[in-house]
Amino acid sequence: MIESHKPFQTAKPVLEKIIQAGFEAYFVGGSVRDVLLHKEISDVDIASSATPYEIKEIFSNTVDLGIEHGTVLVLEGGEGYEITTFRTEAEYEDFRHPSAVTFVRSLEEDLKRRDFTINALALGIDNQVIDYFEGKEDLERQVIRCVGNPLERFNEDALRMFRAVRFISQLNFQIDPATKEAITKLHQNMANVAVERMRVEWVKTMMGIGRKAGIHELLDTNLYTVCPHFNEMREALVGLGDNQMTRLTELQGWILLAYYADLSDKQVKKLMRDWKCSNQLMNNVATGLMTLRKRLEQDYDFFMAYDCQKELAMEVEAILPSLGGTSDQRNLEAVYKDLPIHQVNELALNGHDIIEILKLEKKGPIIGKAMNLMKEEVLRAKVDNTKEALTDLLLAADFV
Ligand SMILES: Nc1ccn([C@@H]2O[C@H](COP(=O)(O)OP(=O)(O)OP(=O)(O)O)[C@@H](O)[C@H]2O)c(=O)n1
Structure with a gap:
């Protein structure tokens, strides 16, 4: 060996x-x-x-x-x-x-x-x-079972209850009845565990091939009730477990959970913050969810593609069929290829140019408004991204 x-x-x-x-x-x-x-x-x-x-x-x-x-x-x-x-x-x-x-x-x-x-x-x-x-026998039987007395093991470290759920999902195993009984009895103890430690186990649970079984035990033992916000999200957790995708990335897991829970942008951010996720992940989940909802209604346009980076859009695309939508990666590729600008600094005019063209005294909110106008008109394909066309656009606009 x-x-x-x-x-x-x-x-x-x-x-x-x-x-x-x-x-x-x-x-x-x-x-x-x-x-x-x-x-x-x-x-x-x-x-x-x-x-x-x-x-x-x-x-x-x-x-x-x-x-x-x-x-x-x-x-x-x-x-x-x-x-x-x-x-x-x-x-x-x-x-x-x-x-x-x-x-x-x-x-x-x-x-x-x-x-x-x-x-x-x-x-x-x-x-x-x-x-x-x-x-070894438990590996063959595919069972998660505590060593010795489960109550003692979980009293030593309450996170172990979530680890049980995580291994069920990761390995697609079943839980031993006495171990499950102990989790049901002691689930409240996990309230004292640091959220960062819980998050590691939750993310692995979402990403495992036995996600459905793992989430089932999370719910059945009541362990979910001591996880941030999960008390209000029972149905969404069931939905995430039942979703037909076999494997999820972390990002897809959070996006789907927020989708099933029908969360607003603000609620998504609160959820992610309370689970102590990074700002980058929080923003990606929020943008991914917004894109997912739009994509269930319509094809990509320049605005959607601009708001959502390509990598993130690809992850959203992969989720669509599991929600009754149709994924179209070829169209996504084409839209990205034709996108006139990918970020605002690709505009042919910058802040200094705006001050000069509009004869502004100093920097102010008009610059932001002008930038936004240029971005929108370029993405709408109404105006070419050239110095001349954008100058004409700015001179004709009324910024007051
Ligand atoms: N709360 C914990 C954490 C860990 N361990 C023991 O420490 C080992 C190593 O723990 P860790 O690296 O966290 O997990 P792994 O079991 O190695 O799983 P993975 O690396 O796949 O996350 C475990 O196998 C287990 O024997 C434990 O008894 N109780």
Whole structure:
């Protein structure tokens, strides 16, 4: 297994060095799960019996990521590896004082505190998969099940409830009944989790192939009631789950959700802001939604194309058939090709020219009005984008 996967192969010398120094070390977490699911892996996590201080003695090049959480980044062969010391029953033991670390740590103790059985697998340097909690069986049964007592796992970190929903969607798995029952019971606890952490899980839920199943569990467990604005959006969430598109990008997910919820521009922006999305994403979702609504009524014209960048328009185009519209990428390409200007600075006249032509004393609101007039007339294809034609347009206009 190690030899047939590049990330494991390149990380193998790191494991070897730790073991040679007299400690235990294993690959753990998502990479082991994903390899068993025959998925590509990009990075690997390592768990070890060595404390961060002991790791720092073994390797010359390290970065302290969170020594108090027992994590050090080791830089070896141009790559970075996160090495975490086996965690024990104590929430996070304090590794800041090496002398204070007197716990007997074991791989089993560490895996016992992980969220789901499919994430509690370890891979040893001898290529053996260590599976104390029937994680491999759950991978085969396609079930998301907590390690041990679900109430305890969710009390350790309430975000894990949303992680369950995310894995259901990402892997198209089912949820184990006891795990589901615990989420239903404890869903309120997620209200204390940072929105940024919740957003990561929600975005992965929207983008997964099992979106319908993931959203179903989000609703069925009432977990959605502690997500920003989702209380008022139950029907829209059902719509997003039922939508026939198999895969969505993040942008398409938000646009569709806002579409099904029939949100106004202002409401979209509030939703995105409360989910702590970037301004860029917020603006793209708002513009994408506006374009989507128009496209369900009409073909692209210069105005729509100008307002919506081509990449964004392509994403909107892909959504249309799932809402009963017709996508026409060829027309979109043609409109973009013919678009007289893509942004306002492509106009043949700029602010200085306007001041000169209109003999203005100083800068003022008239410049904005003049720019807008030129933009509209050029996009309407009434006026050519040339200095002469635009000068005539400005001189004939009444700006008062
Ligand atoms: N709240 C959490 C977060 C993580 N983990 C454990 O830490 C590992 C790594 O977590 P993370 O990198 O967040 O997720 P992955 O499982 O690796 O999934 P992916 O990389 O696909 O997001 C998980 O597999 C799991 O064993 C956990 O027990 N509880």
